[in-house]
Amino acid sequence: MNLQRRLLLKSTLAASATTMAISAGLLTPKAVLAAWNTTAFTAKDVNAALAGAYGNSDLTDSNKIKLKAPEVAENGASVTITVNSELDKTEAISILVKNNAQPLTATFNFAANAEGFVTTNIKMGKSSDVIAVVKADGKLYSTKQQVKVTIGGCGG
Amino acid sequence: MANTSSTIQVRSSVKKGVATIKCLVSHPMETGLRKDKKGKIIPAKFIQKLSCEHAGVVVLDAELNGSISANPYIKFKFSGASKGDTIKINWADNKGDSDAVEVKIPTERRKRK
Numbered sequence: 001m002n003l004q005r006r007l008l009l010k011s012t013l014a015a016s017a018t019t020m021a022i023s024a025g026l027l028t029p030k031a032v033l034a035a036w037n038t039t040a041f042t043a044k045d046v047n048a049a050l051a052g053a054y055g056n057s058d059l060t061d062s063n064k065i066k067l068k069a070p071e072v073a074e075n076g077a078s079v080t081i082t083v084n085s086e087l088d089k090t091e092a093i094s095i096l097v098k099n100n101a102q103p104l105t106a107t108f109n110f111a112a113n114a115e116g117f118v119t120t121n122i123k124m125g126k127s128s129d130v131i132a133v134v135k136a137d138g139k140l141y142s143t144k145q146q147v148k149v150t151i152g153g154c155g156g
Numbered sequence: 157m158a159n160t161s162s163t164i165q166v167r168s169s170v171k172k173g174v175a176t177i178k179c180l181v182s183h184p185m186e187t188g189l190r191k192d193k194k195g196k197i198i199p200a201k202f203i204q205k206l207s208c209e210h211a212g213v214v215v216l217d218a219e220l221n222g223s224i225s226a227n228p229y230i231k232f233k234f235s236g237a238s239k240g241d242t243i244k245i246n247w248a249d250n251k252g253d254s255d256a257v258e259v260k261i262p263t264e265r266r267k268r269k
Binding site: 036078120 | 233
């Protein structure tokens with residue numbers, strides 16, 4: 001490995017990153033710069049993650065949340081998850097993967113005119129329950145589904 | 157593509173005032189938990205914040221963890237949109253990098269032959 005080349009690459013990358021941040025800083029609204037919820041995202045279990053994100057972890061099962069996830073995912077690096085909440089006043093949707101090292105994958109906060117709907121791709125280390133948590137009218141509701149991850153890619 | 161230099165690709169449609177936005181961001185989303193061939197931990201680099209603004213109002217404010225797939229894809233919907241509106245999508249990662257894009261909805265599709 002050419003060490004100097006590495007160093008040069010590193011420093012140029014760092015420099016460009018800084019300039020990018022500055023130029024983007026002018027464009028970026030304050031909402032984006034709001035603090036990332038470190039406590040919630042680095043929590044090691046579901047309850048701690050929810051406590052960090054919402055201040056409580058009392059979940060009510062709800063059949064008004066539609067969680068669409070594959071039963072078997074051949075590639076854990078990209079599992080498509082869709083959450084559709086039919087609950088009134090859906091304020092936020094969180095996606096958690098129970099057996100991941102850090103269960104909380106994402107929290108989507110919605111404005112009043114946004115629909116309680118989101119699709120995204122997540123990573124899963126191994127087979128696990130995927131939990132969709134919806135905050136609606138100040139309360140937490142959830143639904144879950146098991147997703148089997150077959151790393152070999154041969155099904156089963 | 158409207159803006160090929162951007163890391164953010166957007167597809168959108170507007171139907172009866174409801175806008176459906178699909179966005180795809182080019183980003184490695186490194187968790188900080190993986191190791192390289194030499195056993196050295198690959199430093200974390202992932203998008204932490206992604207938001208979408210419509211008519212000056214933030215309609216979606218997402219907080220992401222490293223467990224979102226590489227090149228994150230996010231699809232969402234909001235109402236109160238009309239054709240020709242502009243939306244602004246931006247992201248910021250844990251290393252201070254960020255990007256933003258402004259697009260008119262609905263985005264034009266590339267013509268297929």
